[in-house]
Amino acid sequence: MSTLAPRPSTQRMRQLLKTSCEIFQTVFNPDSVRTGNKVLRRKMKGPAVISYYPIESPVKFRHIRAAYPMFEFPNTADEHRVAMNELYVVMSF
Amino acid sequence: MVKKIPTPGCFVNTRIIRDNFKRHMAAEAETERKALKYIAYNMTVPVRARIQAQLKLATMPNYTRMNQPKNRCVVSGKGRAVLSEFKMSRHQFRMAAQNGELPGVKRATW
Numbered sequence: 281m282s283t284l285a286p287r288p289s290t291q292r293m294r295q296l297l298k299t300s301c302e303i304f305q306t307v308f309n310p311d312s313v314r315t316g317n318k319v320l321r322r323k324m325k326g327p328a329v330i331s332y333y334p335i336e337s338p339v340k341f342r343h344i345r346a347a348y349p350m351f352e353f354p355n356t357a358d359e360h361r362v363a364m365n366e367l368y369v370v371m372s373f
Numbered sequence: 374m375v376k377k378i379p380t381p382g383c384f385v386n387t388r389i390i391r392d393n394f395k396r397h398m399a400a401e402a403e404t405e406r407k408a409l410k411y412i413a414y415n416m417t418v419p420v421r422a423r424i425q426a427q428l429k430l431a432t433m434p435n436y437t438r439m440n441q442p443k444n445r446c447v448v449s450g451k452g453r454a455v456l457s458e459f460k461m462s463r464h465q466f467r468m469a470a471q472n473g474e475l476p477g478v479k480r481a482t483w
Contacts, residue, residue, distance in 0.1 A: 316414035319407060326400030329442055332460070333381035333393055 383447040395441045402437035406430065 288296075294310060301308040309315065345353050378397045381389060412418055412426035435441060444455050446462035454463040461469065470478045 314414060314416045316411040316416075319411045319414055322407075324403055324407075325439070326403045329396050329439070330400050332396065332442070332444065333389065333447065334383055336380045336382040 381447075384450055386450045388452065389445055389450050392442055392445055395436045398434075398436040399439050399442060402433065403439065406433065406437065406439075 297310055298308050300306075307317075341353070341355065378394055381393055383389075409426045409430045413423050413430060415423070443452055444457055444460065445452050446455050446465055447460040448465040448469075449462055451462040451465075455461065456463070456466055459466050459469075459475065466475070469475050
């Protein structure tokens, strides 16, 4: 038959918890006081939000065309547009 | 000196410019807003400071809030029915998918 040992006081238990937290590097908050740490814990999403739209390329098609005048760089979309417009001109006569 | 926000490289229209502006402003103010929110929520801080933080948070301009930016279609500028995986609205997605421009996307059958 074991006799029940006297339970330590609440104060003593708190001290124990405090030292334990110091040793294991955890936060000491036995009364669950709202410190607002949950706000700080959240990740920052600024850079992810900014990077949604792609950055405008500093080099444009006309720059490449101007830099290498000996080469032909066909602008297919524009040529198609011009061809379609010419068709309209032809059709209107 | 007013800092210039870079123009997007995709399709550009007024709504996209506005959304881009909001994104940059929200990202800029994120740290400040976070700090203010922390103060407002912290019960160990004196009440007066908490109230002041809450007020400052409420009076900050709307474009500094993180919930203001909206994912818009990068090809058409549409704000609705945008699939975030492709950054395109449903019709643009459909056109691109049928042209084979989206890797690994095919008609669903099972």
